[in-house]
Amino acid sequence: MSVIEKKQSANTAPKHKVKKEEEVKLNGTLVSVMLLGLFIVLSWGGIYLWYLSRF
């Protein structure tokens, strides 16, 4: 929350007075989220194909 507030104040305040806030690094989070997503998609797809193969 504080990051967002600082960012907003940075946008409105004169640029020469406020140091630009660095973006939060979310690379690790992105990798974990995508791995979890891949697991969900693969399990769903695998079970669905298995179901179709038994018709």
Next chain:
Amino acid sequence: MHLHKFEKLWLIVGSGALVVFLLIIGINAFAMGHTPPSDNSTLDPKQVDQTAPFDQPGLKKIGENEYEAVIVAQAFTFNTGGDLKIPKGAKVHFKVTSKDVVHGFQIPKTNVNMMITPGHVNTLTHTFNEAGNYLILCNEYCGVGHQAMGVTIEVTP
């Protein structure tokens, strides 16, 4: 509201996956007819023996390698009206009801798996592409003899 570009990315991927899953299930249900095993018809569970087609359970040939199996589930057996013997590749329409309590109707290693509720006609179709003996078993606990409740379908080559 500020969103990190990665947050936007995984929100899009997550919502997209949900949409795809729901679309596949929707197409299955509405276009391919993968519906729950019921044909929406009811009967009086006390009058099963007098109600057609359950007054004459058994296997009936209804087409080219196509059969209708009328089966009555009751504690603790499936009344199949005789042997269930079909040739390989036969398409069987199962029509099952219960005389007493809720039973299960499952053929392991196939997608045949339904709940047999008294007062309802439960239907499922399966094509037996491989020869062998298939077990029909009850998978809903129905009483003291539940574990003995099962019959065999013989699929000849």
